[in-house]
Amino acid sequence: MAKDADGHESAEESAFTTLTPKNTFVGIYTPDNGAKVGVGMPFSVHFTRGITHPEDVEKAITIKTEPAVDVKGHWFGNDRLDFRPQEYWKSGTKVTVNLNLDGVEGRPGVYGKQAKTVTFTIGRDQVSTVDAKTHKMVVKRDGKVYKTIPITTGKPGYDTWNGQMVISERLRVTRMNGETVGYGGEYDIKDVPDAQRLTNSGTFIHGNYWGGGAFGNYNASHGCIGLRDVRGGGDRSVPAGWFFDHSMIGDVVIVKNSHDRTVAPDNGLNGWNMSWEKWIA
Structure with a gap:
């Protein structure tokens, strides 16, 4: 890395x-x-x-x-x-x-x-499943529940992709600008903490210090998966800090019950969304 x-x-x-x-x-x-x-x-x-x-x-x-x-x-x-x-x-x-x-x-x-x-x-086997309907993410290590985390996903019209996504990049702090993903000037946040990339098209699972009461309750993002965080990402005990510190490149994040289609297999390192029959054809 x-x-x-x-x-x-x-x-x-x-x-x-x-x-x-x-x-x-x-x-x-x-x-x-x-x-x-x-x-x-x-x-x-x-x-x-x-x-x-x-x-x-x-x-x-x-x-x-x-x-x-x-x-x-x-x-x-x-x-x-x-x-x-x-x-x-x-x-x-x-x-x-x-x-x-x-x-x-x-x-x-x-x-x-x-x-x-x-x-x-x-490395160790970590697969996390995000349920856009219940607003929870279940983190499993070696098949056993490790932690359950309240989350928020894409609001109506900005729904998060469904499917199996692989973490391809990790950034302790990054800028997220709607211009770069076709959302114009809808947002420009210069200090998004604990961000981990899931697609080439701009889907991240990241820390969110501006989401108020959304986590565990309703979907409020522009398509990313948000976990509660503090500005600057200094508190490693909050959900986003904990998840970042317990993740690595190549970990799987599965999204289910979102109102969008399944992510394309070539949008990121996400070939798991293709059946084995199609993969080897």
Whole structure:
């Protein structure tokens, strides 16, 4: 995991080389080598060129696990390839990925320039289920209830996505501006605490110090999942501080009973919303 001076942590994407001449390509991947991640974390590769020979490229990426589990790849468009098992990973699984892309023709006259081994480990099993109807989130560790937290989700017209979402980025404090997600000037909060990204389109589970009595009672957000917090995020005992400190990249957050559709599998690291039959088709 990468952390900067502000405590911003993300599923770091790494490339073996940053200079990409027109006739070569590399894969920019997450998680990073040596990472410990939650049970929902796929191995996701973005290629620097569109791939027209997907079978050859996929064949050049091999994944071994201890204990052994069947892992399969799925293409999203021509430049993203995600790998996952049929069910969430088991805690303690060690995953070794070999990117053997050197000399592999990804498209006519464009060859891979990357030979890299990446290993990562699966941490404890944490899956949290948000119920938009009861305004509660049940956090489970290793299948047992760990904590129940009052929450608020998207208000009518701004409903939160349903489905299985994977934490892909963690920020102790961040700015959230409605302009960046198509909501114009409806909000601009410069110091949102304890924010964890669930989709590329801007869904977070985050601390909220302005929500008043919404938590556990009614849905009041623009689509994010809000947990009570204090300004600045200094109190680690409040729900948002506690949840942030007990989460990691790759943890799963499931949303149910919201009035929106299920999140798209490629909107974030959310391929779990696709059946195994479709995944391997």
